[in-house]
Amino acid sequence: MRVCSGRSLRRSYAFFLVLAAVALGREQCQAITIDDFSVGPVTVSRTGSDPAEALQTGLDEHHVLGGQRGILVGEAGSETQTAVVNSAAGVFEFSTDDSFGYLDLLYGTDEKPLNIDLTADGSTAFVLYETDSDVRSAILNIYVDSSTGRGATRVTATSP
Amino acid sequence: MAPFSLISEGIDLTNVQRIEVSYIRVAPYSHFTHTFFGTVPEPSGSALVAIGLSGLGCLLRRRTTL
Numbered sequence: 001m002r003v004c005s006g007r008s009l010r011r012s013y014a015f016f017l018v019l020a021a022v023a024l025g026r027e028q029c030q031a032i033t034i035d036d037f038s039v040g041p042v043t044v045s046r047t048g049s050d051p052a053e054a055l056q057t058g059l060d061e062h063h064v065l066g067g068q069r070g071i072l073v074g075e076a077g078s079e080t081q082t083a084v085v086n087s088a089a090g091v092f093e094f095s096t097d098d099s100f101g102y103l104d105l106l107y108g109t110d111e112k113p114l115n116i117d118l119t120a121d122g123s124t125a126f127v128l129y130e131t132d133s134d135v136r137s138a139i140l141n142i143y144v145d146s147s148t149g150r151g152a153t154r155v156t157a158t159s160p
Numbered sequence: 161m162a163p164f165s166l167i168s169e170g171i172d173l174t175n176v177q178r179i180e181v182s183y184i185r186v187a188p189y190s191h192f193t194h195t196f197f198g199t200v201p202e203p204s205g206s207a208l209v210a211i212g213l214s215g216l217g218c219l220l221r222r223r224t225t226l
Contacts, residue, residue: 031198
C-alpha cells in the first residue's frame with residue numbers, strides 16, 4: 001500500500017483550501033453596487049390610508065446606481081409602514097404594523113434610465129444582503145426593464 | 161440571491177433601463193434590515209468540480225496513511 005507522508009498530506013489540504021477559498025471567494029465579490037444604503041438618508045412613512053413615496057436624486061453613483069433612488073411605501077396593507085435609509089449605519093430598514101406591508105425600491109426612471117450592462121464584470125446574479133429580519137412571510141421580486149422588455153425573478157435575501 | 165438565468169426570457173441584460181425591488185405581503189409586525197443590493201458572479205462550475213476533485217484527493221490520501 002502506498003503511504004503518503006504527513007508533509008504531502010498537508011500540501012494536499014493546503015491546495016484544497018486555497019482552491020476553495022479562491023473559487024468561493026468569487027461569490028462574495030460584489031460586481032455592481034445597485035445600492036449600499038450609505039448615502040441619501042431618508043424616512044418614508046405611510047401613516048393613514050395613502051401610500052408614501054420619495055424620489056431621491058443627485059446621489060453618489062458609486063453608492064446608488066444611476067444616482068437616483070425611489071421608495072414607495074404602503075401601496076396597500078397596514079396604515080403604519082415605515083422605510084428608513086440610515087446612511088450613517090449603511091442600512092435600509094422596513095417595518096410594518098398590524099397588517100401586511102408593501103414596499104418598492106426603484107432604480108432608474110424613464111427620464112434618467114440606467115443604461116447599464118448587468119453582466120459586466122462577470123456578474124450572474126442579484127444579491128440582497130440582510131442582517132436582521134423577523135419576517136415570517138413575504139414575497140420579494142426583482143423586476144428588470146430592458147430595451148427588449150420587462151422581466152422578473154423571485155429573490156431571497158441572504159446573510160452577507 | 162437571484163441568478164440572472166431565472167429572469168424571464170427575452171430580457172437584454174446588457175442594456176437595463178430600470179430595476180425595481182418589490183416586497184409584497186410582508187407579514188404583519190415584521191421588520192427587516194438590508195445592507196447591500198447589487199450583483200455578484202457565481203462560482204464557476206469548473207471551479208466547483210476542481211474543488212470536489214481536490215477534496216476527494218485529500219480524502220483518499222488520508223485513507224492511505226491510516
